[in-house]
Amino acid sequence: MDAAVTVTDLVVHRGDHPVLRQVSCQVPPGQVTGLLGPSGSGKSTLLRAVVGVQQVRSGSVTVLGRAAGSAALRSRVGYVTQAPSVYTDLTVRENARYFAALYGRGAAAADAAIADVGLSEAAGQLVEDLSGGQRGRASLACALVGEPDLLVLDEPTVGLDPVLRVELWSRFHALAAAGKTLVVSSHVMDEAARCDRLLLLREGRLLSDSTPAELRARTGTQDLEEAFLSLVRAAAGQQVTA
Amino acid sequence: MTAATTSRPAAALSPRLTTATTTRVLRQLRHDHRTVAMLLVLPSALLGLLYLIWSDVPADPGQPERFDRIGLSMLGVFPFVVMFLVTSIGMLRERTSGTLERLLTTPLSRPALLLGYGAAFGLAAAVQALVTVTVAVTAYDLDVAGPLVLVVLIAVVDAILGVALGLLASAFARSEFQAVQFMPVVVLPQFFLCGLLVPREQLPGWLQAVSDVLPLTYAVEALREVGAAAEPTGTMWGDVGVVAGAALLALGLAAATLRRRTS
Numbered sequence: 423m424d425a426a427v428t429v430t431d432l433v434v435h436r437g438d439h440p441v442l443r444q445v446s447c448q449v450p451p452g453q454v455t456g457l458l459g460p461s462g463s464g465k466s467t468l469l470r471a472v473v474g475v476q477q478v479r480s481g482s483v484t485v486l487g488r489a490a491g492s493a494a495l496r497s498r499v500g501y502v503t504q505a506p507s508v509y510t511d512l513t514v515r516e517n518a519r520y521f522a523a524l525y526g527r528g529a530a531a532a533d534a535a536i537a538d539v540g541l542s543e544a545a546g547q548l549v550e551d552l553s554g555g556q557r558g559r560a561s562l563a564c565a566l567v568g569e570p571d572l573l574v575l576d577e578p579t580v581g582l583d584p585v586l587r588v589e590l591w592s593r594f595h596a597l598a599a600a601g602k603t604l605v606v607s608s609h610v611m612d613e614a615a616r617c618d619r620l621l622l623l624r625e626g627r628l629l630s631d632s633t634p635a636e637l638r639a640r641t642g643t644q645d646l647e648e649a650f651l652s653l654v655r656a657a658a659g660q661q662v663t664a
Numbered sequence: 665m666t667a668a669t670t671s672r673p674a675a676a677l678s679p680r681l682t683t684a685t686t687t688r689v690l691r692q693l694r695h696d697h698r699t700v701a702m703l704l705v706l707p708s709a710l711l712g713l714l715y716l717i718w719s720d721v722p723a724d725p726g727q728p729e730r731f732d733r734i735g736l737s738m739l740g741v742f743p744f745v746v747m748f749l750v751t752s753i754g755m756l757r758e759r760t761s762g763t764l765e766r767l768l769t770t771p772l773s774r775p776a777l778l779l780g781y782g783a784a785f786g787l788a789a790a791v792q793a794l795v796t797v798t799v800a801v802t803a804y805d806l807d808v809a810g811p812l813v814l815v816v817l818i819a820v821v822d823a824i825l826g827v828a829l830g831l832l833a834s835a836f837a838r839s840e841f842q843a844v845q846f847m848p849v850v851v852l853p854q855f856f857l858c859g860l861l862v863p864r865e866q867l868p869g870w871l872q873a874v875s876d877v878l879p880l881t882y883a884v885e886a887l888r889e890v891g892a893a894a895e896p897t898g899t900m901w902g903d904v905g906v907v908a909g910a911a912l913l914a915l916g917l918a919a920a921t922l923r924r925r926t927s
Contacts, residue, residue, distance in 0.1 A: 436927055473769045477925045491769075491924065501769045507762030511692045523684035524770045548695065568770070 424487065426451040426572055426603040427472055432481035434467050434626075441467045443626040444481070449605055449619075454598050456617030457607040458650070464626045465607040466504055469576050472605065473501040486571060497525060500570035504577050504607075506561035510550040514541050514560045517549060518567055525568030535567035536560075538593060540586065555581040562590075573597065575606045579613065591616045611647040622650055629653045677779065681772045685780025686787070689754070693788060699750075703792050707742040708799040711735055715804040728891075732807045736891045737860050739796060739815055740883040743789045743823035745851050751785055751830030752843045759834070765926075774919045782827045782915060789823030790816065810890035814900070818890065821907050822883045828914035835921040854880035879910035 427449035434442040442464045449455045457465050470476035471483050474491015483490035486498060508517045518532035536545050539559040544552060549560055562578055573594075579587045591613070594604050598618070606617070614620055615634055622630040622637075630637060630653055634646060641649040693700060718731045727733075758764040767777060793816045800806040808815060829850055837843035857867065857875040864875055875881050886903035890896070 470765075475765050475768055475925055477927045493771075496769060496771045499769060501766060503762045503766060505762055507766045509688070509692060509763060510761070511695050512688070516688070516691050520684060520688040521770070523687075524681055524767075524772050526680075526771070564766075 424451070425449055426486060427605065428484040429468070429471070430482045430484075432468070432471060432483060433479045434464070434471065434476060435479050436467075441626050442471070445623075445626070445628050447621055447628055447631050449603060451603045452598055452601050453618035454594050454604045454606060454616070455619045455621060456614050457605060457621045457623060458609065458611065458614050459623035459629075461609055463623045465609075465623055466576050468623065469501075469574050469605065469607060473499055473574050497568065498571045500565035500568050500573045502562050502565045502573075502575045502578055504580075506549075506554075506557040508549050508557065508561045508564055510557075511548065513546050513548055514552070514563070515545040517560060518563050521564040522567045527567060527569075531567050531569075535563040538566055539563045540589065555583070555586070558582065559586075570602070572603045572605070575604065577607055577609070579608065579610070611650060614646045614650075622653060624654055624657065627657075629657055676773050677775050678771075678773070682776045682780045682783065685772065685777055686783040689781055689784035690787065693784070703746065703788060704795050707739075707746070707792060707796040710742070711738060711796060711800055712804060714738065729807065731804070732891065733888070734860060735800060735804065735806050736808060736815070736887050737858075737884045739793065739800065739819055740822045740887045741855060741880070742796065743792060743819045744826040744880060744883070745847070746792070747785045747789055747823040747826035748830040748833070748851060749844070749847055751781060751827045752834040752837065752846060753840060755781070755831050755834035756837055756840060756843045768924045774922045774924070775915070778831050778915050778918055778922070781831060782824050782911075785827045786820055786824045790820045793819035793823075808891050809894050810892075810896060814890045814896055815887065818883060818886050818904060818907075821904055821911065822880075825879055825883070825907055825911040825914070828911040828918060831918040832914050832921065835918060854878045857881065858884040860884060879907050882906040
């Protein structure tokens with residue numbers, strides 16, 4: 423099956439500073455792909471390139487068979503930024519309805535998306551009166567409402583309690599089972615085990631592109647955090663010997 | 665790629681998405697009661713102050729009352745200034761809150777976003793102008809020879825010009841501090857040169873030429889025409905056309921400076 427996202431030799435600089443250095447990877451359709459790495463490793467930049475709002479120096483990003491950011495993709499790709507990007511001076515429902523309208527959906531779809539993130543009770547509240555975790559969920563609802571084929575989520579579970587986190591992850595897997603593709607960034611290693619596939623990013627380079635099982639086998643450890651650290655050490659060792 | 669054909673490629677200027685954006689901006693406004701109150705009351709209050717300033721000053725022989733001339737012109741200046749400020753800050757908030765980046769990944773096109781803003785604040789300006797004109801002719805005895813509905817129309821076109829220039833200016837502002845300071849830069853020279861302080865014929869030639877290319881000049885002239893003639897004049901319609909054209913030009917430039925990809 424064709425990859426949902428294909429990144430080829432992507433180079434992104436911010437000022438003179440390289441953020442992504444020749445990153446190439448593929449995201450399979452109908453799966454949850456985790457993008458992991460320490461803060462500052464380039465995760466958000468890679469996600470921005472996938473949704474087509476990042477200036478890139480060279481390389482290409484193809485999404486669902488088209489160049490990232492092209493007009494035909496905009497109704498098929500949902501994007502949730504790391505900081506909740508919803509209108510704080512609107513209620514949750516007004517936010518969801520606005521984004522629903524942009525994706526050509528009605529009020530019922532907006533209410534369903536609010537229910538999906540567990541915010542039905544707070545639907546009439548202004549976003550500025552919500553807690554940080556609730557704001558993040560409101561932001562997520564505004565992407566779910568479009569029922570996109572590709573959902574790009576930048577650290578969607580930050581600040582959520584464990585119960586809600588589990589619920590959201592099962593929601594992500596349900597979407598994948600329905601044929602949607604998800605790319606989810608996180609710096610929490612315990613979320614890595616929930617992904618079908620893992621991309622490990624460090625200092626703008628891709629350290630690994632594998633399933634969690636493959637990663638465990640390759641590094642000889644059951645603990646993904648430990649596995650990640652051993653990859654980092656191996657990469658550092660190569661740099662020293664090179 | 666069967667799904668690609670089923671998804672609706674958004675037209676560059678979808679009326680549906682523009683309307684959705686207008687509704688959203690008006691909803692944001694509605695939640696901000698103090699801003700609504702200020703939008704509705706402040707121009708009338710300031711106009712009242714102008715009325716009082718000249719209340720004891722006799723008119724120059726053969727000239728209309730000063731307040732009739734200046735007060736009427738201010739009906740065009742207020743919405744221009746207020747909407748410039750409100751939109752440049754509003755757009756900057758979209759930028760800094762991340763909602764703009766998010767909108768740029770949705771089917772909403774950039775012209776539709778800007779037009780949605782223009783329509784929302786144009787509507788707000790219409791309500792504002794209705795209130796101000798009503799107060800001006802009833803409480804302050806403002807004398808207008810022409811139809812009042814034309815005064816409201818010119819005020820709305822001025823407001824849309826303010827919106828368009830505000831959207832454009834916000835592209836060059838990185839912070840609220842900067843955005844606010846664009847106001848005097850954009851507004852004051854136009855105010856100084858529009859013929860209110862000094863009749864345009866008495867300006868130095870080169871300043872007259874500058875005044876000729878500033879849209880507020882035409883807005884003030886249009887209002888003066890309505891104030892003086894019972895029937896709408898050709899000059900007035902020409903002036904309104906110039907202001908509307910300038911607003912469209914500024915909206916186009918704002919769309920062109922709105923970058924989808926940023927670093």
